[in-house]
Amino acid sequence: MSPALPDRGTLTAIYRKMALIKFNDERIVRELKAGRLVTPYYSPRGQEAIPAAISMHLQDSDYITTIYRCIHDLLAKGLPARLLWAEIAGRVTGTCKGKGGTMHLTHPETGCMVTTGIVGASMPIACGLALASQVRGDGRVTVANFGDGASNIGAFHESLNLAAVWKLPVVFVCQNNLYAEHTPLRTGTSVERIADRAASYSIPGVQVDGNDPVAMYHAAGEAVERARRGGGPTLLEARTFRFNGHVLGDPGAYIPKEEYQAAQAQDPVPKFRQWLLDQKQAEAAQLDALDAELLREVDEAVAFAMSSAPPEPAELQRDVYATATA
């Protein structure tokens, strides 16, 4: 049963988010290589379709948690690009005043609640966000993003079990890009399909092609809907690939050439763009205009960031506790 296609508006909206992520990522990489930006950077290039499709089912008030590899999840959820840029550039105008940085981007107004640098930690926290929603009955859904390698750490197990026994409104999204740092899936993970681990918690486990925006849209829709109506958690395994290695500068020596090339040939962003045109779901002129507009947004975000001041030293005493320390 292949469900009906989402409408044109939704399809274009998904493309818009995918392009937004791609353009920002490519610009970050450019600024880093030019030395105008200096930060460890975990590029999500290649994983754009996952959060773009999921976000179609979320409101601003819904919550997400994510990891150091995060700008795709955050931009898709709505974190303003300029605040993201100012943060990773270490400016006081950044969403965390430049104090959190690339691995801790946060923006509660758009539901970007926690970005963590500790593998696995995004999941227990997501359970807590969902618990708050359940106790308050506010109908919010929480999406917890993490990687394939993270499915081997204790926090994964404790979180899925806790979410299952409490029927929490949370969707666990394992973005399976086949590698954990330099370790291939098989070396560290004892199961073929990570989605199968859902059986340990008596919850639905779904494996989906994370690079297929339509398949991703439908899988995410079901999971979010289930959580919203009180049906409890789902484990979604979205298969994908990362094109820029673990951290920018990683030559990816551990990735077989053929595997890498095959993946690139399936780059989800140009592929989906072409599909929209082929399927007559969008016109070239429209997408060209959209791309141009997004690129302008990126330019503005970069300009905003680069023209902002760094945080003042007194920030070291602020936000440690509710009241500033001496």
Next chain:
Amino acid sequence: MSPALPDRGTLTAIYRKMALIKFNDERIVRELKAGRLVTPYYSPRGQEAIPAAISMHLQDSDYITTIYRCIHDLLAKGLPARLLWAEIAGRVTGTCKGKGGTMHLTHPETGCMVTTGIVGASMPIACGLALASQVRGDGRVTVANFGDGASNIGAFHESLNLAAVWKLPVVFVCQNNLYAEHTPLRTGTSVERIADRAASYSIPGVQVDGNDPVAMYHAAGEAVERARRGGGPTLLEARTFRFNGHVLGDPGAYIPKEEYQAAQAQDPVPKFRQWLLDQKQAEAAQLDALDAELLREVDEAVAFAMSSAPPEPAELQRDVYATATA
């Protein structure tokens, strides 16, 4: 396919260990109630068949790790009763010089490597013991004992995954007594059959009636054999029940009366004794003599413990580091 019965000798040997555990436990309870012994005590009464049957497949050189609820596992593995008694009585003649106590009984000569008070911690350590055996090729097998509640903690997940990817010679024995402290299985555990969690690691998961010594004997045999020949880990879920609550003194208010009575009616020790007689696998006189001998052993162990001296205060400086501290 119900495999052939173990021979008479084996059946009696299993009974012997079950009775040894029961008699020691009952005497500990008596001494505690009389105030002649003072220690928190986690009675394994009702779980005797599990380690008794497993131990038939283990050598002294094989390893086990267990938890605060441990005397059944340790006595079955061969830890001398007198050393156990002296330890829980806090005497210098105890197996840990009285420094470890009831929750940390250890006896490397008989392969009793670690007894821990931290739920879940027995499993990663078991992986390490098995890793040592694998690297050395010494053919030893490690049995990791833990409870049903422990199957919800992170260490369980990390250990089974690690043992699976490295094909370690370890058998994970979940002694499912249906309660974790005062929490019934369902309240904390999101899966019906804990054995099903083996699927998350692509390893065999077997649920067995832990109160049926013969079924337990066969299930343990297969798992130990698999580990010994390099076939990797197994998750064994042994269903059982504990008759003395979580810690001695726990009135067990959270256990439905009917459930408790039904379990007691199936007390594995007298039941197995009767079965041996009914099946003509042993004569009453023989078992009476065996019981009498075991009770004498217990008396001797208690006498040895009670007549021993406590450790001297200087022990506080010893065994902290390899060389005594000032």
Next chain:
Amino acid sequence: MEAQAATKAAKVNILQALNWALHDAMDADPNVIAFGEEVADPEGGGIVGVTAGLSNKFGTRVRSTPISEMGFVGAAVGAAIAGMRPVAEVMLMNFTAVCMDQITNHAAKIRFMSGGQTHAPLVIRMMTGAGFGTGGQHSDLLEAWFCHTPGLKVVMPSNPADAYGLLLSSIFDEDPVIFVEHLPSYWMQGAQPTRGERIPLGQARIARAGKDVTLIGYSRSANDCAAVADKLARDGIDAEVIDLRTVQPLDMDTILASVARTGRAVVVHEAVRSFGVGAEISARLHEKLWRELKAPVQRVASAECPVPFAKNLETAFVYSHADIEAAVRQTLK
């Protein structure tokens, strides 16, 4: 029920005081939720009964959890970020070792790392303390770990009234609080708290005024300091006793004012001496009162080893009143 019974009595123990604080906090604010192993009434309302009656009264705001400290302490962090006031119980202080990441890398840092956009107003309750023969993994005092982690507050009450007022303040504080309950002292009787009255965090209490020497303690050791002070009084030594109540942040104003007057100080705690809280207090006193100090600050603590099992060793492991007295006389030499 337990709570009801207690209100009638003139005195109350720490268990009951804590139970009142939880009831009063949950009554006062629907954002207060509580969870941990065995905390709901079907599971006994806590293994020692601190949370008794809560789930019967507040329903699913109070939950027994699976054995998953990392999971449910992380859930406390998440719920706190969402605006709730979670009170998570990590049964014993040693078990914080299985959830340190959520406490130190997340709860403690989220306010700073988010530039103040989010924060985690949660309380993590735990029991500990030697005396019940539970051995090496059930009775450590690890407060120094948390005091050394900027972003956390550490509260350690010594009596029923303080336990009540400090827990109430901790629950309504905007920062994450590590709340340490001394298990062997649970049944200690003391004056009743005034229901609803909070005791501010970060303020020490002068338990006894004196002029010759300042004894500084918290949790169990505050009471031991008071007992020794009474004995010393009979020998004509007039000791001032400070009960810190909060170990992080330290109330340096009170400590410095007292030691500036007495010129002598002894810090006492159940944790092992080396790299413990006493070291920090000693270092600060010497830095700030170099001229006023008449003798070096003394530290009294437990032996430098894991907590032993054998009763005689366990007793020898914890500092004794004689150790405190000897340290005082050392400062008077």
Next chain:
Amino acid sequence: MEAQAATKAAKVNILQALNWALHDAMDADPNVIAFGEEVADPEGGGIVGVTAGLSNKFGTRVRSTPISEMGFVGAAVGAAIAGMRPVAEVMLMNFTAVCMDQITNHAAKIRFMSGGQTHAPLVIRMMTGAGFGTGGQHSDLLEAWFCHTPGLKVVMPSNPADAYGLLLSSIFDEDPVIFVEHLPSYWMQGAQPTRGERIPLGQARIARAGKDVTLIGYSRSANDCAAVADKLARDGIDAEVIDLRTVQPLDMDTILASVARTGRAVVVHEAVRSFGVGAEISARLHEKLWRELKAPVQRVASAECPVPFAKNLETAFVYSHADIEAAVRQTLK
């Protein structure tokens, strides 16, 4: 390979020295095994290359692990109890927070709790240190947690030769060792170690002899102390510099002898000041050298907050040479 190349050079960096120590230890004893995330050669021989070449040479004695610190550090404990000498790599010091239980409740206590029947001769290697803009969860210095845990040793080298000799000693030590590598200093060049030569644990090194004041540091701060001492020398201040090398146990003989001579001391570390290693050293110095001290012991440390991201804040977070100099002048007032 890396190792080969380096042997030809007159100087080596810390990365290479550590790599040599691991190669030499595994050559010397088949019981030495090594594992951690990415440590095997197919995964790059460590994310920075410290373990490069080991798995090619020693096969399955060297393994890349799943992301399961609790699991594989626990495995190190088990293997150590069975008589192996595991060297487990917990990539970054902050990640010890996800495996504290195996380190502090097990590795540290097993010898004591078993009455000496078992012990865990393992090494847990980890990197840390501010400077690379990795923010709040990747560059903390948490050595005080481990120093406060009886049963553990804590080693923190400051240069290539020490890194080599101390790691070799740590691997062959009979106690569990927390071995802390300073990431930003990995590429620091220094004299070559003599292959096979161990540097005993628990012995500090006088990095510079002096008579006016004693500067005490370890890891990065030992080098900063030396740099400041050179500057002070130009102003006629003759500072002695002690590189602790081992933080637990502290080499009090060396520290006390030096400060007894100089009468002044400044302790410097990258960890935050409060409840840090400096507090313990300060407390002990005042207790033991009350008469000899001419001024209160000063502490120099990082700001009391999580490690910030913005470059200017990260720089301001870590103590500066000016801070050290100011502290020295404070003791000379």
